[in-house]
Amino acid sequence: MKTLMIKYKEVLLYLVFGALTTLVNIVVYALCTKLFHINWEISNIIAWVLSVLFAYVTNRKYVFESKSSNIVKEMSSFFGFRLLSFVLDMGFMYLFVDMIRMNDMIAKIIVQVIVIVLNYVFSKLFIFKKKES
Numbered sequence: 001m002k003t004l005m006i007k008y009k010e011v012l013l014y015l016v017f018g019a020l021t022t023l024v025n026i027v028v029y030a031l032c033t034k035l036f037h038i039n040w041e042i043s044n045i046i047a048w049v050l051s052v053l054f055a056y057v058t059n060r061k062y063v064f065e066s067k068s069s070n071i072v073k074e075m076s077s078f079f080g081f082r083l084l085s086f087v088l089d090m091g092f093m094y095l096f097v098d099m100i101r102m103n104d105m106i107a108k109i110i111v112q113v114i115v116i117v118l119n120y121v122f123s124k125l126f127i128f129k130k131k132e133s
Contacts, residue, residue: 010063014120017058022112025051029108040097040104044090052082059123081122085115 005012025047032043056078060066068074089111096107 013063014059014123017055017063018116018120021051021055021058022116024054025112026105026108030105033104040093041090044093044108048082048086048089052079052086055082055119064123077126078123081126082119085118085122088118089115 028050029040029043029047032038032046033040038046056075059078060074066074092111092114093104093107096102096110097104
């Protein structure tokens, strides 16, 4: 069991912090829409900004243990790829909420599952890739 934990540490940590990032996103979205009665589009933007900030810090420090000295480049890359997944997030939310008329909270949860997978791929392959020794 310990061997598996060590072997898959990065994936497991990504799942844990990905789940926490998703929780931040969904809770902020719910607070904005349900408590403050902000429309879903603005609520989704606010939720995205806060969850991406949380994700960057946790991914950099705990998941990928980045040692990059070029934080500006790394952060730009991180936010750039997250912006790409944000466009998909907004597109799917529009499709589900406005076009299909799905409950916005159900749509939000479905969309977050799609986004978390895409973000892992972007982070692993492009943002925090390990340098070849």
